[in-house]
Amino acid sequence: GAGVSQSPSNKVTEKGKDVELRCDPISGHTALYWYRQSLGQGLEFLIYFQGNSAPDKSGLPSDRFSAERTGGSVSTLTIQRTQQEDSAVYLCASSLGWNTEAFFGQGTRLTVV
């Protein structure tokens, strides 16, 4: 695609529900990253994919968070049993490799009520 696409752009969910956030990277980009942006914490790394494997999951805040990537393309970030502290903007980025520019999507704004 022309750019990194994320859906939905906004999501409001009730505490305790599960949510799925989708990222469609730029075609041909093998590296995919998820970040979280919140007022108190700034921009935090969550997880990195190279192809379909995730060599670095060190930023996932708890076992309620998981992500997968299929076909070396689309990625889904799943948050189970959402909590209010999960409210944030979730950003996805993709790149051709570790030393190349990462292109960011517009983000998904998640609000847990």
Next chain:
Amino acid sequence: AQSVTQLGSHVSVSEGALVLLRCNYSSSVPPYLFWYVQYPNQGLQLLLKYTSAATLVKGINGFEAEFKKSETSFHLTKPSAHMSDAAEYFCAVSVYNQGGKLIFGQGTELSVKP
């Protein structure tokens, strides 16, 4: 471990004045350094990057940054601010053996007064 510190969460300048946004990094190996800009309700856009070539890096929209190893700094400058430069700016570091993940500073919000 790598880290980035941005001095000043808010910077305000007058239109036409010099813009200086400060960034200091910590890295045990030669870093790759980046400046990103975020306009309201948008994703991040790369302004410029340092990847061990020239120490003075020129980016888009008239911005440039100088890598100073002795000072562990990578400050962002623009000679003359424009109203459209008002945004949030993030400095980030990436290390080659960590898959290109970015460690971001806390961000600096730039306001431009007419």
